[in-house]
Amino acid sequence: MSTTTERTTVLRTTSDDTRFRYLVAKLDQDLALRNGDSNAFFAQFNGVDRIHHVVVVLREGEPVGCGAFKPFDPDTVELKRMYTAPEHRQTGIGSMVVNELEQWAGELGYTRCVLETGKKMTEAIALYTKRGFTSIANYGPYVGVVESICFEKRRV
Secondary structure, eight states, rough: OOOOOOOOSEEEOOTTTHHHHHHHHHHHHHHHHHGGGHHHHHHOOOOOTTEOOOEEEEEETEEEEEEEEEEETTEEEEEEEEOOOGGTTTTTTHHHHHHHHHHHHHHHOOOOOOOEETTTTTHHHHHHHHHTOEEEEEOOOTOOOTTTEEEEEEEO
C-alpha cells in the first residue's frame, strides 16, 4: 500500500526494503555522533531483521524518511528506527511517517504506541509532542537510563 502526493510517496514495506536499510544506516551514523560512548548500549535494541511493519517516505523518488513498529504487548506497538534526512526536516516527513505507522497499527487492532528516544534528540521530542505523545516512565531496557525519554500515545 502507498499514498502519493505530487512529490511525496509514503510506502508500507518491510525491513528487507533496501531504501529502509539505506536510511537506517544514515540514522545509525547520526546516532553514533549524538550518543557518543553510550551508543553501543542503544544499538543493541535497534536491529532491523524481520520487521514486518516499515514505512518509507520517498520525495521525488529518493528515500528521505522512515520508521517502523514492532509488537510490544497485545494492545501496543513500539515505534522504532524513526529517521528523517537532515535536509528534509521541518517539512512534514516525520509527521507523515508517524501518521502512517499509527494508522497501520490501528488497522491491525493496536490501541497504543510507545517509543524511546534520547534526550538529545530535540527534533524527535518536538515531533512526538506535536503528534500527541506524552512522556511516560522509562520502560523495559530503558529503566534507569538517564539519557532516555519514553513516550506513549493511546487510541492510535
